[in-house]
Amino acid sequence: MKTMKTTSFFLVAVAVVLGSACSSSTSTTGTTGSSTSGSTVTNDASSGMTSGSSTSPGTSGSGSMNTSSVGTSSSVSGTGVSSGSMNVSGSTASSAPVGGTGAADINAFAATFASMDDPTFLMTAASSNMLEIQLGQMATQQSANADVKKYGQMMKDHHTKATQELKTVATPLNVTLPTALMPVHQALADKVAGKTGKAFDEAYMDAMETAHRLDIAMFEAKSKQASTPSVKALAMKTLPMLNSHQKMADEVEKKVD
Numbered sequence: 328m329k330t331m332k333t334t335s336f337f338l339v340a341v342a343v344v345l346g347s348a349c350s351s352s353t354s355t356t357g358t359t360g361s362s363t364s365g366s367t368v369t370n371d372a373s374s375g376m377t378s379g380s381s382t383s384p385g386t387s388g389s390g391s392m393n394t395s396s397v398g399t400s401s402s403v404s405g406t407g408v409s410s411g412s413m414n415v416s417g418s419t420a421s422s423a424p425v426g427g428t429g430a431a432d433i434n435a436f437a438a439t440f441a442s443m444d445d446p447t448f449l450m451t452a453a454s455s456n457m458l459e460i461q462l463g464q465m466a467t468q469q470s471a472n473a474d475v476k477k478y479g480q481m482m483k484d485h486h487t488k489a490t491q492e493l494k495t496v497a498t499p500l501n502v503t504l505p506t507a508l509m510p511v512h513q514a515l516a517d518k519v520a521g522k523t524g525k526a527f528d529e530a531y532m533d534a535m536e537t538a539h540r541l542d543i544a545m546f547e548a549k550s551k552q553a554s555t556p557s558v559k560a561l562a563m564k565t566l567p568m569l570n571s572h573q574k575m576a577d578e579v580e581k582k583v584d
Contacts, residue, residue: 432511432514433511433537433541436511436541437541437544437545440544440545440548440549441548441552443545443549444554445549445553445555445558446500446502448549448553448562449493449496449497449504449558450502450504450505450509451509452489452493452542452546452565453490453493453497453505454507454508454509454512455512455538455541455542456486456487456489456490456493457490457505457507457512458512458515458516458538459482459483459486459538460482460483460487460490461508461516462479462482462515462516462519462531462534463478463479463480463482463483463486464479464483465479465519465527465531466478466479466480466531467479467480467483470527470528470531471524472528472582472583474582474583475528475531475579475583478532478535478575478576478579481575482535482572485568485572489565489568492561492564492565493561496557496558496561499557500555500557500558515534515537515538516534518530518533518534519531519534525583528583529580529583529584532576532580533580535572535580536576536577539569539572539573539576540573542569543566543569543570543573546562546565546566546569547562547566549562550562550563
């Protein structure tokens with residue numbers, strides 16, 4: 328009788344172990360499938376350039392944005408990392424991945440500024456202008472804070488004018504500016520979308536601080552090493568405005584926190 332009880336207990340224990348193993352296998356498979364399908368990219372946002380321009384390391388031809396995703400797992404933000412080329416012209420494909428939101432992704436994007444060619448700079452600046460205008464419009468409509476609304480209106484006005492000036496430089500160089508946000512800028516917009524009240528004000532001003540830090544670094548780099556005189560002149564002319572925007576963003580952000 329004692330032997331039978333021991334055997335029965337052993338069989339039950341084996342069944343429990345096998346059941347746990349099956350459950351673990353299923354969970355692992357699901358997790359793997361999930362991580363493989365992820366595709367968040369910041370580097371791709373800055374690697375596009377138009378045809379006919381001189382190539383820089385890490386950049387590729389022209390055409391519409393076309394990113395091919397490889398589902399490798401990221402150890403930085405826990406999201407998938409997409410690798411592949413991005414060719415940017417006047418529009419971005421709806422299937423393009425949204426840029427990463429982690430600090431490491433932003434830093435990787437900023438690291439491309441030193442080697443960024445003139446066409447890519449113009450397209451990235453145009454995307455940043457669109458971000459400022461779109462979020463500025465949201466601020467004027469959704470914020471109840473007078474300082475935030477005023478800042479948003481200024482972003483709309485200044486970056487609309489900046490876009491026009493950008494076009495006068497891009498057109499003679501046969502650079503087609505994008506009509507949709509690049510992934511890194513879309514990621515910033517996504518952080519603000521859906522927020523209301525104080526949460527919106529904080530998210531909006533945080534996005535403005537980040538966007539202008541990136542802009543200033545990019546414009547400073549291009550003001551020192553542009554290959555085209557008109558691009559260098561544009562960068563130098565725009566920098567004082569960007570620095571002013573950054574300073575004001577810091578001041579307003581402190582008020583809404």
